[in-house]
Amino acid sequence: MKNKLLAGPYIAWMAIFTVVPLAMVAYFAFTTPDGDFTLSNFANASEYLPIFLRSIWYALAACVICLIVGYPVAYVIAHSGANVQRVLYLLVTLPMCMSFLLRTLALVALVRDTGIINSFLGLFGIGPLPLIRSSGSVIMGMVYNYLPYMIMPLYTVIVKLDPRLIEAAQDLGCDSVQCFRRVILPLSVPGIVSGITMVFVPAVSTFYISQKLGSTENMMVGDIIERQFKGVANQNLGAAMSLILMLLVFISIGLMNRFTDDDEEVATI
Amino acid sequence: MKKVVSVMLVLALAVGMFALSGCGEEKTKLFVYNWGVNIADGTDDYIDVIELFMEEYPDIEVVYDTYDTNEALYTRLAGGGVHYDVIIPSDYMIARMIREDMLSPLNFDNIPNYELVDETFKNQPYDPDNEYTVPYTWGTVGVIYNTKYVDEADIGGWDLLWNEKYAGKIIMIDNSRDAFAIAEARLGYSLNTEDPDELRAAADLLAEQVPVLQSYAMDGMYDLMENEEAWIAPYYAGDAMMMIDENPDLAFYLPEEETFNVFIDAMCIPANAEHKEEAELFINFLTSPEISGGNMDYIGYGTPVSAAKEFMDPEMANNPVAYPDEETLARGESFIALSDEGTRLMEDLFNEVKAGLGS
Numbered sequence: 180m181k182n183k184l185l186a187g188p189y190i191a192w193m194a195i196f197t198v199v200p201l202a203m204v205a206y207f208a209f210t211t212p213d214g215d216f217t218l219s220n221f222a223n224a225s226e227y228l229p230i231f232l233r234s235i236w237y238a239l240a241a242c243v244i245c246l247i248v249g250y251p252v253a254y255v256i257a258h259s260g261a262n263v264q265r266v267l268y269l270l271v272t273l274p275m276c277m278s279f280l281l282r283t284l285a286l287v288a289l290v291r292d293t294g295i296i297n298s299f300l301g302l303f304g305i306g307p308l309p310l311i312r313s314s315g316s317v318i319m320g321m322v323y324n325y326l327p328y329m330i331m332p333l334y335t336v337i338v339k340l341d342p343r344l345i346e347a348a349q350d351l352g353c354d355s356v357q358c359f360r361r362v363i364l365p366l367s368v369p370g371i372v373s374g375i376t377m378v379f380v381p382a383v384s385t386f387y388i389s390q391k392l393g394s395t396e397n398m399m400v401g402d403i404i405e406r407q408f409k410g411v412a413n414q415n416l417g418a419a420m421s422l423i424l425m426l427l428v429f430i431s432i433g434l435m436n437r438f439t440d441d442d443e444e445v446a447t448i
Numbered sequence: 449m450k451k452v453v454s455v456m457l458v459l460a461l462a463v464g465m466f467a468l469s470g471c472g473e474e475k476t477k478l479f480v481y482n483w484g485v486n487i488a489d490g491t492d493d494y495i496d497v498i499e500l501f502m503e504e505y506p507d508i509e510v511v512y513d514t515y516d517t518n519e520a521l522y523t524r525l526a527g528g529g530v531h532y533d534v535i536i537p538s539d540y541m542i543a544r545m546i547r548e549d550m551l552s553p554l555n556f557d558n559i560p561n562y563e564l565v566d567e568t569f570k571n572q573p574y575d576p577d578n579e580y581t582v583p584y585t586w587g588t589v590g591v592i593y594n595t596k597y598v599d600e601a602d603i604g605g606w607d608l609l610w611n612e613k614y615a616g617k618i619i620m621i622d623n624s625r626d627a628f629a630i631a632e633a634r635l636g637y638s639l640n641t642e643d644p645d646e647l648r649a650a651a652d653l654l655a656e657q658v659p660v661l662q663s664y665a666m667d668g669m670y671d672l673m674e675n676e677e678a679w680i681a682p683y684y685a686g687d688a689m690m691m692i693d694e695n696p697d698l699a700f701y702l703p704e705e706e707t708f709n710v711f712i713d714a715m716c717i718p719a720n721a722e723h724k725e726e727a728e729l730f731i732n733f734l735t736s737p738e739i740s741g742g743n744m745d746y747i748g749y750g751t752p753v754s755a756a757k758e759f760m761d762p763e764m765a766n767n768p769v770a771y772p773d774e775e776t777l778a779r780g781e782s783f784i785a786l787s788d789e790g791t792r793l794m795e796d797l798f799n800e801v802k803a804g805l806g807s
Contacts, residue, residue, distance in 0.1 A: 223796075230803055293677045312616065312662065394616075395661045396804050403803055409520065413795060 207418035220419035227403060227420065234399040235427070237314065238383035241321035245329040245378050246371065248322070253333035253370075257340075264338075271330050279324050280387065286320055287311065287391050312394035320392040321382045328377040336370030337363075372435050379435075380428050400424055475509045478726045481521065481532040483713070484514040484667045485687060486585075488746035495742035501733050508726050516666040517623040519795075525550060525718060532718055533727040536584050538711045540625065543574040543785035545716070552719045553579045558728035561735035561753075569752040572712060573784055581714035582731050585749035587685045588772060588780060589626055589709040590702040594679040594695075604704045606634045608680055615660040619672060619681035622664035624798035625783065626709065627654060630682055633706045639781045642790035651797040658804055673698060684711075685769050689748030692769075700769050702776055710780030712752070744770070 211217045256267045274282060289295050290310035297307040310316060340363065348362045386401030393399075400420060407417025480498075490496030498510045513532075515521045518541035524530060525545075537545065545551050556562055562582055569583040591608055597617070602608055609618055609630065621627050629639045631650035641647065662678050670687070672678040674694045688700040702708050715731045717724055733739060741759030744751045750770050751757065757765040764770060786794065 226800070226805060227803060229805070291677050293675055390663070395658050395663060395802070398803055403799070406799060406802070409523070413792075413799075 204418045204421055207414050208422045209419075210415060212413075212415060217415075220415045221423070223416050224419040224423055227400070230398060230400055230403060231423070231427070233397075234383050234401070237318055237321065237389075237399065238379050238385075240318045241325060241382045242329075242375050242378045244318065244322045245326050246374065249326055249329035249333055249374065250367075250371075253330045253337055256330075256334050257337040268334065271327050271334075275327055282324060283320060283388055283391050286323060290316065290392075311392060312397070314393070314397055317389045317393040317397050317399075320388040321385060324385075324388065325378045325382055328381070329374040332373040332377060333367065333370040336367050340366055368438070372438055376432055376435050379431060383428065383431075384424055474507055476507060476723055476726050477511055478508050478534070478723055478730060479511045479513070479532045480534045480730065481513050481515060481524075482534075482536045484516055485670070485690065486514070486536070486713075486747055487512075488743045492746070494746035495739070497734065497739060497743050500739065501730060504733065505726075505729060508729070510730070518625070519623055531720055531722050533721040533723050534715055534730055535718055536713050536715050538713050538783070539572065539574040540783035540785045542581055542714060542716060544791075546575065546580055547785065550719055551580045552717045552721060552724065554582065554717060554731070555724075555728060558725060559732040559735065561732050561737075564737060564753050564755050565735065566752055566754050569712060573782075574712075575714070581716050582735055583712050583714045583752035584734065585686065585744070585747070586710065586712045586752055587749045587770070588702055588777075589621075589629070589682060589684055589711070590688070590700055592673060592681050592683055592688045592691060592698055592700050594673070594676060594697050595699050596676070596697045597679045603701055606630055606682075606703050606706055609682060610657050610660065611680075612660055614680055616662050617679040618657075618661050619669050619678045620654075620657065620661050620664050621682050622666045624794050626682070627664075627798060628794055629709050629783070633703065633708060636706075639707065639709060640784050640786065642786055644793060647790075647793055647797060651801055654798070654801045655805075658801065664802060670694075684749075686747050686749035689764075689767070689769055690746075702772060703779075705779075707779050707781050710777065710782050712782070713749075 208220055209216060209218070211219070252271070256264055256271070259267060287294070291297070292307045292311065294311075296310060300306055300308065344362060344366070345358060348358045353361065384401050385399060386405045389397050389399045390402055404417050404420050404424070407413045407420070488494040488497050490499060498512060502508060502510060515524065518538050521535060521537055522541060522544070525532070525535070526548075542551070559582060565583055569586065570578050572581075572583075575581045591603070591606070593603060593608065598608070598614065602611055602613065608614075609620065611618075621630070628647070628650050631653040632639050632641060632646070634653060635646070635649060637643075637646050637650065662672070665672065665681070667687075669678065669681050669683065670691060673681055673691050676695070676697075685700060688698070692698045692700065715734065717727045717731075721727055734743070735753060737753055737755035738759045740751045740753045741756035744756065745761050745764050748764070748767075748770055751760075
């Protein structure tokens with residue numbers, strides 16, 4: 180009973196700021212502007228299927244790059260001395276102390292045609308390289324913004340790996356590649372899964388990054404939803420699209436969790 | 449002795465605090481909601497309109513806030529939960545707001561300067577009986593371009609905004625009404641068409657433009673145009689003048705043959721305003737020739753009060769961008785409010801265009 184009381188404030192908080200807004204989103208998604216029940220919002224939202232697919236594709240690409248770049252970083256940090264570890268960990272989290280809007284704007288100032296990099300290259304007659312307004316620059320922006328979310332869970336898992344297991348593998352004749360592939364990697368799967376989730380979820384619903392770093396042909400679902408609410412006041416369509424996006428996110432989290440369960444079994448066998 | 453001094457200090461402090469807090473309580477807060485970059489605010493040695501108003505009326509404190517598009521203003525007010533005392537929408541949006549009972553009729557006894565407003569700007573279709581509005585500025589929508597990069601042979605029409613030669617360097621205006629007006633002008637339609645086929649044809653033309661665009665922008669284009677990240681953009685004449693001030697390589701033109709939008713932005717009081725009388729004082733103050741002149745010097749739009757030109761920099765008062773000649777103006781067309789269905793169709797089509805779905 181006491182424990183339940185302690186959770187009270189959180190439950191109240193969730194009810195007011197999560198459940199109620201969610202119910203409002205659902206209400207708007209299933210009604211016309213006049214408040215009548217309709218499914219047409221979903222029919223209209225389905226016209227934006229190419230944009231949904233594009234958002235998923237960008238988010239997956241960003242996840243894979245974050246994983247490839249982030250894993251070695253997390254591994255190196257986890258295997259450094261205690262003091263170095265603390266400094267490196269701080270450096271990874273440092274960019275998060277700044278608003279992501281500012282970081283994205285700073286990236287724009289770096290890579291745009293009249294930006295810092297192209298102005299510098301221009302001094303040597305190189306130039307302007309097309310560094311901005313492509314799908315590549317949008318994915319780069321997402322990797323840049325979300326990389327810490329990949330490194331941190333990986334680091335937390337890798338740092339807790341039992342060194343005796345690795346020693347045992349070596350004693351039993353694994354070379355370093357086998358040791359990594361058959362012992363370290365399977366054991367870090369929980370970190371990989373939570374890293375992918377933490378990058379994929381914000382990346383697939385991101386907005387602003389694509390507006391600033393992408394061209395008119397790189398819009399993402401988040402941008403479209405933002406516009407429904409801010410500019411043109413078609414809240415009903417925006418709400419339907421938000422619901423679909425939420426569903427997509429839940430499905431992908433579900434799929435990802437399935438991976439962990441399976442792999443944990445493999446790991447324990 | 450010490451005691452006396454400290455008692456006096458405490459008293460002085462108390463009196464001071466009392467006076468200060470009293471002062472704070474008396475001030476009426478007047479909430480003003482205006483377009484971004486649309487009032488002289490004291491930069492570059494121009495007048496600071498709001499500061500001057502607060503000096504004239506020390507009991508009123510102006511709380512100033514800005515929006516980017518008429519649609520954003522409408523969404524904010526229609527959403528409820530906000531109170532503004534003075535807003536400055538454009539003609540077609542005023543008509544829509546009057547239709548939806550969102551504006552409150554003005555008491556012109558408090559706005560004696562209304563007498564000075566030119567007759568041309570009275571009895572406008574958006575407010576035929578002059579009940580709700582006092583004109584603030586008027587202006588046109590044309591093309592800003594960078595003379596360093598854009599060939600003079602290519603300018604002169606709206607088609608410059610579709611020119612593949614400048615792909616990636618063109619910005620499109622980011623609100624449905626202005627964007628559709630440009631496509632409609634190219635197709636030779638009325639800027640107030642509600643015909644679904646004509647709107648779809650305009651959307652197709654806008655969709656054709658997407659591949660050559662760098663982005664859609666409103667006031668965000670200041671930075672892009674001034675720093676030459678983009679070379680071509682359609683925008684409001686007054687803002688064009690401000691950009692040209694910053695980067696003299698920029699220039700502005702109105703299409704030589706096609707039509708373009710001529711607009712009036714007018715001051716109104718929302719129906720739920722809390723300080724109507726103070727709002728009327730503010731509107732009256734902005735309409736006085738001296739303030740209007742100084743204000744227009746900075747924002748670069750046309751003043752609806754001819755007497756204000758006496759107080760303006762003569763160069764600005766005779767500038768063809770702010771005051772095009774009669775012959776040019778005759779090609780202009782002003783917006784009237786579309787029906788709700790027309791507005792919705794246009795918004796939906798514009799969204800699809802911007803999402804790259806064509807139509």
